[in-house]
Amino acid sequence: MSDYTVGYGRPPKDTRFPDGESGNPKGRPPIDRGALDPSSVLNAERKVRINGKRKTMSSGELRLRKQVKLALEKKNVSAILYLIDQFEKYGLLAGVVQHRQSNVVLIPTDIPDGMVRLLQDQYGWPPYTSKERAWAKRVYLEQRTEEEREEDEFIGYFDDG
Numbered sequence: 001m002s003d004y005t006v007g008y009g010r011p012p013k014d015t016r017f018p019d020g021e022s023g024n025p026k027g028r029p030p031i032d033r034g035a036l037d038p039s040s041v042l043n044a045e046r047k048v049r050i051n052g053k054r055k056t057m058s059s060g061e062l063r064l065r066k067q068v069k070l071a072l073e074k075k076n077v078s079a080i081l082y083l084i085d086q087f088e089k090y091g092l093l094a095g096v097v098q099h100r101q102s103n104v105v106l107i108p109t110d111i112p113d114g115m116v117r118l119l120q121d122q123y124g125w126p127p128y129t130s131k132e133r134a135w136a137k138r139v140y141l142e143q144r145t146e147e148e149r150e151e152d153e154f155i156g157y158f159d160d161g
Helices: 038-043 059-074 077-089 113-123 130-143 146-155
Strands: 045-050 053-058
Touching: 038 059, 045 059, 053 059, 059 077, 113 130
Parallel strands: none
Antiparallel strands: 045 053
């Protein structure tokens, strides 16, 4: 006889699975969770209490409201960027040059920085009219350095000269 004692956690050697063989060869069967439809999650109705009144809102609206609250009250940068992204996605910033809220200002990117500085000095924050832009372009082209001219040419700001 051997020194091997059968007991708790020590099954008889002749009933053990051979090395490399599992006691559950197929493994646990996968859980079928069904196909997830993102729009159904965003459109799911939720009951919430706002100022003591019960309201029903979609999950998407709740998320948007939370991001607005974070952006305005906590000045959370990621919430601000998320909102700007959503506004652009749904065309709410189309034609809007400036959006100033919570210290965020969208400055035109289709004109050189020097021209933006002239416009800000003369007219303040955007939006700028075509007449103001024309004035700034004329003054900027007269005052710009050779280095600025080369940079503008490289970026393609003023292809017409």
